[in-house]
Amino acid sequence: MSTLSSSVTARKALADRLVEIRRDAGLTGAELSARCGWHAAKTSRIQNGRTTPSDADIRAWCAACGAADQAADLIATARAADSMYVEWRRRHRTGLRQAQERLIGGYEKTSLFRIYVSNVIPGFFQTSDYATALMRSITRFQETPDDVAEAVPARMARSRLLHEGGHRFAVLIEEWVLRTRIGEPATMAGQLRHLLSLMPLASVSLGVIPSTARRTVWPLEAFYLFDNRRVAVENLTAKINVVQPREIAEYAKAFNELSGMAVYGPRARALITAAIDAVG
Missing domain, CATH: 1.10.260.40 (lambda repressor-like DNA-binding domains)
Known part of the structure; x- marks a missing residue:
């Protein structure tokens, strides 16, 4: 569409x-x-x-x-109506760098990020090597101009928000994301170790939903809640911007229920460590 x-x-x-x-x-x-x-x-x-x-x-x-x-x-x-559905191919028609740079302004205005991912590690938590491997896959699949070398620093710039401005990040990751290899084994192991290094940050709450968890909410497509203003939902072909208060409330409800299925602290670290060991 x-x-x-x-x-x-x-x-x-x-x-x-x-x-x-x-x-x-x-x-x-x-x-x-x-x-x-x-x-x-x-x-x-x-x-x-x-x-x-x-x-x-x-x-x-x-x-x-x-x-x-x-x-x-x-x-x-x-x-x-005119911005709720943004097709990736259209957004990336000149490459990935500009799309990354456009995001930072909205991120700086957000106090609380509630992020659920069922596909890849969220951008705020990505290492440079992981982001490079992921963006190369996206560029190849979408057949858009290859400016990955310029786009990766633009993506990495958002990670400064973890350390400044009083932003808070509540992040939920499905366990299989930890075991879904993006890039070389060393890239994936480095990414998982980076996750462990972020967990002590005061700005970060990281939960992992075990594959064995009893589901009260089925696995969903990745979504990002920006305070209570907007939800960005990502699928294969597009990003959908949700701004209706009623729909935002439903995503907040889903996030709360998914949070109840997640493990935190030592139990989350154990799942990440096990994924590192599995990389070999």
Whole structure:
């Protein structure tokens, strides 16, 4: 799905939801228009997805339908329609470096990072060798320009946030990530030893979810919670930016439940050490 088609789909979903709210309130389009104080043609354009409603339009619509409590979620949806789905190939069309550099501003504004990964070690915790091996794989697979040598320092720059600015990192890693080899054995062993070195940091809480853990939440795709403002969900083809308060709350709930399945401290260190031994 392209970024454009995803944006169109998001706007259509918003329009459909507004229609549902009107119908649930038992109002016709004309009656809603009268309550909102605008022409019926505007209601028609909004309902058909031809016009994206403003924040004030959504508040008025919801108030007219007795659904003012739904306005915040719908406003967030409208604001995110053009940026909620970012295709990796499009984002990396000039290489990986610029994409890495664009991220740091948003990271600096975040106080609490809640990170769940089920695929690779999160970027904040990566070594240079691990990041290089991973980015080479991404570049090869996506068939995008190879600027890995420039992109790796840009990625590594974010690790300074572990040591400055009062940022906190609550990170959950599935055990199989520790045993999924990225790069050469020495690269993987070095990455795992680096994880051990980060665990004593006051800014870091690192939990490992054992492969044998009884699941109350199934394995999910990697996601990053930035305070309570946004969630970035990563899949094979795109990053999805979630900004609806209701959806953010669901990711926070999932993170809390996943945290309950994780082990910490000596038990987490034991799993990481076992993974180092398995690398050989």
